[in-house]
Amino acid sequence: MIIKILGTGCANCNKLEQNTRRAVEELGLAATIEKVQDMKAIARYGVMRIPALVIDEEVKVVGKVLKVDEIKTLLK
Amino acid sequence: MFIFQWLNYQLLKMQWLSDLAQKFVEQVMGLSVQDRLGGSIHFFLYDVAKIFILLSVLIFTISYVQSFFPPERTKKILGGYKGITGNIIGALLGTVTPFCSCSSIPLFIGFTSAGLPLGITFSFLISSPLVDLASILLLASIFNWKIAFAYVVAGLILAVIGGTFIGKAKLEKYVESFVYSNTMIDIEQYELTVRDRLDYAKEQVFNIVKRVWLYILIGVGIGAVIHNWIPENVISAVLGRDKWYSVLVVSLVGVPMYADIFGTLPVAEALVYKGVGIGTALSFMMAVTALSLPSLIMLKTAVKIRLLAIFFAVVTIGIIILGYAFNAFGYLLM
Numbered sequence: 237m238i239i240k241i242l243g244t245g246c247a248n249c250n251k252l253e254q255n256t257r258r259a260v261e262e263l264g265l266a267a268t269i270e271k272v273q274d275m276k277a278i279a280r281y282g283v284m285r286i287p288a289l290v291i292d293e294e295v296k297v298v299g300k301v302l303k304v305d306e307i308k309t310l311l312k
Numbered sequence: 313m314f315i316f317q318w319l320n321y322q323l324l325k326m327q328w329l330s331d332l333a334q335k336f337v338e339q340v341m342g343l344s345v346q347d348r349l350g351g352s353i354h355f356f357l358y359d360v361a362k363i364f365i366l367l368s369v370l371i372f373t374i375s376y377v378q379s380f381f382p383p384e385r386t387k388k389i390l391g392g393y394k395g396i397t398g399n400i401i402g403a404l405l406g407t408v409t410p411f412c413s414c415s416s417i418p419l420f421i422g423f424t425s426a427g428l429p430l431g432i433t434f435s436f437l438i439s440s441p442l443v444d445l446a447s448i449l450l451l452a453s454i455f456n457w458k459i460a461f462a463y464v465v466a467g468l469i470l471a472v473i474g475g476t477f478i479g480k481a482k483l484e485k486y487v488e489s490f491v492y493s494n495t496m497i498d499i500e501q502y503e504l505t506v507r508d509r510l511d512y513a514k515e516q517v518f519n520i521v522k523r524v525w526l527y528i529l530i531g532v533g534i535g536a537v538i539h540n541w542i543p544e545n546v547i548s549a550v551l552g553r554d555k556w557y558s559v560l561v562v563s564l565v566g567v568p569m570y571a572d573i574f575g576t577l578p579v580a581e582a583l584v585y586k587g588v589g590i591g592t593a594l595s596f597m598m599a600v601t602a603l604s605l606p607s608l609i610m611l612k613t614a615v616k617i618r619l620l621a622i623f624f625a626v627v628t629i630g631i632i633i634l635g636y637a638f639n640a641f642g643y644l645l646m
Binding site: 244248275276278282283284285286299300 | 382383384415417418419421422423428490491513519595611613
């Protein structure tokens with residue numbers, strides 16, 4: 237599973253990354269987490285609000301810092 | 313009428329809070345509010361408490377409304393309009409679409425690659441930081457309803473005219489090419505429940521308060537200093553009503569600064585109290601909130617410097633013209 241966090245390094249983007257790492261760890265998943273900071277790359281996903289969470293190339297959530305539990309539900 | 317007045321005084325202007333702050337300064341601290349020190353402490357306590365209370369209540373209500381207008385939806389609505397109608401709708405939607413300056417680039421790219429005309433996108437981008445539902449009520453609380461509405465109308469006019477100008481000037485070639493070649497996928501929209509919207513509104517209150525509290529404290533602090541420590545004749549020598557250059561000075565000083573509208577209001581309040589013209593104060597507020605270096609630098613990744621400069625110039629000139637207009641006709645509002 238490839239998880240991408242889209243964001244330009246704002247506080248909320250970092251928070252989402254932290255929460256995602258926690259969720260992956262707690263579920264014991266073998267997933268790679270990537271940060272996408274390049275604006276052009278972010279735009280390609282059609283995202284207009286950051287941070288956004290992309291799981292296996294599918295945009296799951298935009299403009300929101302999900303809590304650890306919410307990410308877990310998405311990953312299951 | 314009496315009830316409306318009472319509501320206006322107690323709920324909006326929070327007279328009770330002013331009385332409470334006065335009691336605190338006089339009885340607990342043993343100072344008089346007529347003194348400089350007591351007066352500035354009173355201004356500080358009252359303004360900080362008032363802004364935070366209003367802000368929390370307002371953000372909650374407004375975020376609820378805003379949850380109906382995510383940028384994805386705004387983009388779709390705007391796609392159906394052309395010409396000046398598009399600019400007007402763009403400016404209006406700018407006031408209700410939740411917007412954080414960190415999202416201005418993805419939003420710009422999203423709008424533009426979806427085929428929205430540049431002018432309409434800029435109408436949105438100008439009105440968004442400038443006119444915000446919360447700022448209307450705060451202006452009404454600090455000044456009065458007439459000024460609040462005048463500010464909103466002025467902000468919208470600036471956004472419509474600025475956007476129209478940018479649209480007419482045919483500046484598409486100054487947008488970085490990747491923006492147009494970007495194929496935009498439409499993200500699926502799922503309906504939010506009332507519960508979702510309430511949660512979102514609550515979250516927004518925390519996020520925004522966390523983001524702006526420092527601006528507010530600094531803004532009110534500066535306001536308190538102006539209010540009680542800087543002699544009126546010093547202020548009126550530079551920014552007085554009779555000084556033709558006052559609007560020019562505050563606009564040029566305000567443009568490079570960036571603060572949230574909530575932090576800027578107390579400064580404008582203190583300036584007006586010291587006899588500065590209402591147009592001058594409003595120009596200052598608009599200059600500080602509408603243009604900021606960080607967001608301009610971010611926009612630089614998507615547009616060429618030429619377009620950036622034109623955007624910057626149009627907004628600055630607009631703010632200056634509006635300031636003079638308000639100073640000339642402001643007596644109708646007081």
